[in-house]
Amino acid sequence: MELEVKSVAPPTTFRLMNLQKKMRFKEQAIEGVLFLVGVLTIFITLSIVFVLGNEALLFFEDPEVTLAEFLGSTKWAPAIGEFGIWALVSATLTTSVIALAVAVPLGLSAAIYLSEYASLRVRSILKPILEILAGIPTVVYGYFALMFVTPLLRSVVGNQIGVYNMLSAGLVMGIMILPLMSSMSEDALNAVPNSLREAAYALGSTRFEAALQVVVPAAFSGIGAAIIVGVSRAVGETMIVAIASGATSKFTFNPLEAAETMTAHIARISGGDLSYNSIDYNSLFAIALMLFLVTLVLNLLSQWIVKRFREQYE
Amino acid sequence: MFVSLREKEESTTSTQAAQPTQEYAIETRNLNIYYGDFLAVQDVNLQIQKQKITAIIGPSGCGKSTLLRAFNRMNDFVNGARVEGEVLMHGVNLYGKDIDPVEVRRRIGMVFQKPNPFPKSIYENIAWGARINGYKGNMDDLVEQALRAAALWNEVKDKLKRNAYELSGGQQQRLCIARAIAVRPEIILMDEPASSLDPISTLRIEELMQELKKNYTIIIVTHNMQQAARVSDYTAMMMLDSETRAGTVIEFNDTKTIFTRPRDKRTEDYVTGRFG
16 A cells, blocks of 8 residues: 655644653563673673682692692693693793784784775775685694794704794784784774874875874774784684694793693693593683683783873864 | 975076966966866866965865865875876976975975864874974974964963863864974965854964965865955855866956956856855
């Protein structure tokens, strides 16, 4: 049936107006559902932390280990009752720093090129290619590190680099994070209003001066977010380090050596047949809690840096 | 490789000293501006007088801003924009093959429709442009001079380290003018500089323009005919060509003539508000 609109003028005959409150059940139901979903995500996060804490508590209650040893010792050898977390943390930090040293400068450079220099056509070709890198499974990256990058490093630097080493794992991890870094940074740079670029150009700045001194500082909060995500990816990455950086826990910051990260250790140990409630089993939760804390601290640090140095535009 | 405008200026002065182009701040000859295949501005021949205010008026979409942005090659950043004809400054074609557009923009400053200060401190907003242009002198002095010239010094002298976005819209626009002045251009282009401001801020900008024209040549695009009549010495009236649908200057004269005895009927209709 076709509705015929004769006129949009207000009706000439007014019925008694009804301005009384109506019950809108659909609205209320939707609001309720959305609220529940929001609560659920918070609840899940909290319960994970709770389970971690609870199980880790069992670990620290064990007479074989003390919190002081856990946080004070640099030797991790569960077989002989040594539980010094720093042996694992050092490897996580070393590989993550190497990864970020690769991903941040390269990712930011790629983002600046794509956002400030590349023509629309070049960008429409390059960006999808870069994002394909993000789709490669990390196990492939792991073998790439072990089978290609490590031999390459050994042929360049020499045999003081082991077959398993943190340098190779860190470099490849950086390549893995690169597309994420560049894609997120590019979005942040793109969001900077064009009027700021025009202001810079109109003062006689080159593209590079405008990009580096006006656009990047204005996009710093978005770039910072990219770095935060990158840090979390690096700290949490498991497969690459499990394959390429070795299975011996060792307190070292020397990237040429092999050392096991927290994640790789968890993956290796939990793959075996650990008996429930054994000290090895419980130690996994303590490591996981530590991993959580390291990520949290790095996130807070990044957020603080972003707040300190960003330039806010309205 | 670019040839500096100044060198070129000297060489042309010696060889073609009799050329009348020397009298003008900037001059266009048979200027056509295209966006891809679309002819946006057609056959513009303007002679902009030194240390005067020239207004470009006309209805929306007739290419006023496009023409203005051709003067300092800001259209270079628009995909597919290209130019035919010449824009001459000191006898040098700014679209010549060996011209560096960065050098052009350093000599021809621009103030935009919406205030666009950098999200930096008030001080840094002014210092930045000077610094990238290689200014080596006392930066504090330069910042103060530029702010004084833009009639903003007294309002901001105690908060130079504060973010520019804390200023009001009118103050931000004067900061943008101060920023443009600090690179010491010869010409300042203004693209509807007061259109986003309240009447009092607008008045202050207009007063400032009268002050600035003692040292600078100003070209202003404005929608506001009263403003053009109030501030400008010369006025260019633009309109779409009825056949090609490209914007063109239909009349260019001193402002008084344009507003009192225009030669073109369309100009008369437009300035008296009987347009369309």
